Amino acid sequence: MSVVSTPSTERASRSGSHVSSAIQQGVVALFGALILYAVGFLPMSAAHNAAHDTRHTFVFPCH
Amino acid sequence: MFRSLILGACLVGLILGLAMTAFEALGTSPIILAAEQYETAEPVAHHHDHADHDHGESTGHHHGDNAWAPADGAERLFYTTVSNICAGIGFAAILLVLMNQLRERGRMTPKVQQGLLLGALGYLAVFIAPSIGLPPEIPGASAAALELRQTWWIVTVMLAAAGLGLLFLAAGWKRLLGVPLLIAPQLFVPAHDGPMFANPDPEAVLALTELHHRFIWASGLANLGFWLLAGVLCALVLKRLADKGRLGHVNAAD
Numbered sequence: 474m475s476v477v478s479t480p481s482t483e484r485a486s487r488s489g490s491h492v493s494s495a496i497q498q499g500v501v502a503l504f505g506a507l508i509l510y511a512v513g514f515l516p517m518s519a520a521h522n523a524a525h526d527t528r529h530t531f532v533f534p535c536h
Numbered sequence: 537m538f539r540s541l542i543l544g545a546c547l548v549g550l551i552l553g554l555a556m557t558a559f560e561a562l563g564t565s566p567i568i569l570a571a572e573q574y575e576t577a578e579p580v581a582h583h584h585d586h587a588d589h590d591h592g593e594s595t596g597h598h599h600g601d602n603a604w605a606p607a608d609g610a611e612r613l614f615y616t617t618v619s620n621i622c623a624g625i626g627f628a629a630i631l632l633v634l635m636n637q638l639r640e641r642g643r644m645t646p647k648v649q650q651g652l653l654l655g656a657l658g659y660l661a662v663f664i665a666p667s668i669g670l671p672p673e674i675p676g677a678s679a680a681a682l683e684l685r686q687t688w689w690i691v692t693v694m695l696a697a698a699g700l701g702l703l704f705l706a707a708g709w710k711r712l713l714g715v716p717l718l719i720a721p722q723l724f725v726p727a728h729d730g731p732m733f734a735n736p737d738p739e740a741v742l743a744l745t746e747l748h749h750r751f752i753w754a755s756g757l758a759n760l761g762f763w764l765l766a767g768v769l770c771a772l773v774l775k776r777l778a779d780k781g782r783l784g785h786v787n788a789a790d
Contacts, residue, residue, distance in 0.1 A: 499633075502633040526560060526616040529672070531759065
């Protein structure tokens with residue numbers, strides 16, 4: 474019994490860490506996208522003015 | 537892993553942001569400042585898209601009557617540098633995750649050469665693809681509604697990234713599916729009708745046209761430098777994290 478169950482538990486934990494790894498990487502990518510939104514797209518005047526030259530150089534639509 | 541990737545992105549972003557600030561000082565910033573000299577005569581009609589309280593009465597460059605803006609000089613340079621670093625961190629975070637996904641699937645070994653390739657692809661997707669439809673713009677240029685262009689920009693960049701991914705990673709005929717993804721957004725560019733610049737003075741238009749051409753080259757080179765550096769730095773960080781076992785053992789197990 475235990476001989477059979479060990480590999481399946483191992484597989485489960487491996488696929489579990491696979492999922493957790495994918496979620497962690499997804500959150501990192503989301504973190505990057507949120508920062509880019511703040512720098513390049515936030516419509517507030519103050520945000521636009523602070524990041525103005527950056528927006529122009531990176532060709533984020535501006536004005 | 538999460539912590540390692542975030543810290544890696546911050547490190548790479550810091551270097552990228554400082555490098556971009558240097559590229560800007562050499563190339564784009566003087567052009568932006570020169571173009572702003574012609575901007576005071578700008579009619580205010582198209583300012584509507586910036587702030588709810590802006591009813592188009594401002595004539596200066598910075599939008600909104602009471603909106604805060606950094607003073608020219610050191611303060612403006614400081615905010616631009618911070619913005620560049622943030623943009624660098626954002627792009628680095630996404631690039632690191634993409635590279636790690638490729639690495640986990642055995643489609644990439646994090647080395648300088650492959651980093652350069654990924655950086656070049658990032659340049660094509662994030663700079664070249666949107667610039668074909670909406671060329672780099674200097675202050676004072678007229679354009680279609682901002683929200684429309686922002687939406688188009690995001691869609692174009694994502695489709696271009698997916699298209700390039702298919703071209704490089706798919707097998708056989710499926711590669712060709714990448715081509716329509718690259719072309720389609722260019723058929724729906726939110727183009728602007730009418731004069732190119734808001735300033736109607738012919739002399740100003742002549743000067744702005746010349747500045748605009750210079751800006752296309754300057755921003756093109758600055759972004760090329762940014763993306764090649766981003767690709768190399770992300771590959772090096774990923775290699776180091778993988779060597780230290782900070783990225784989990786997914787690829788070893790599979």
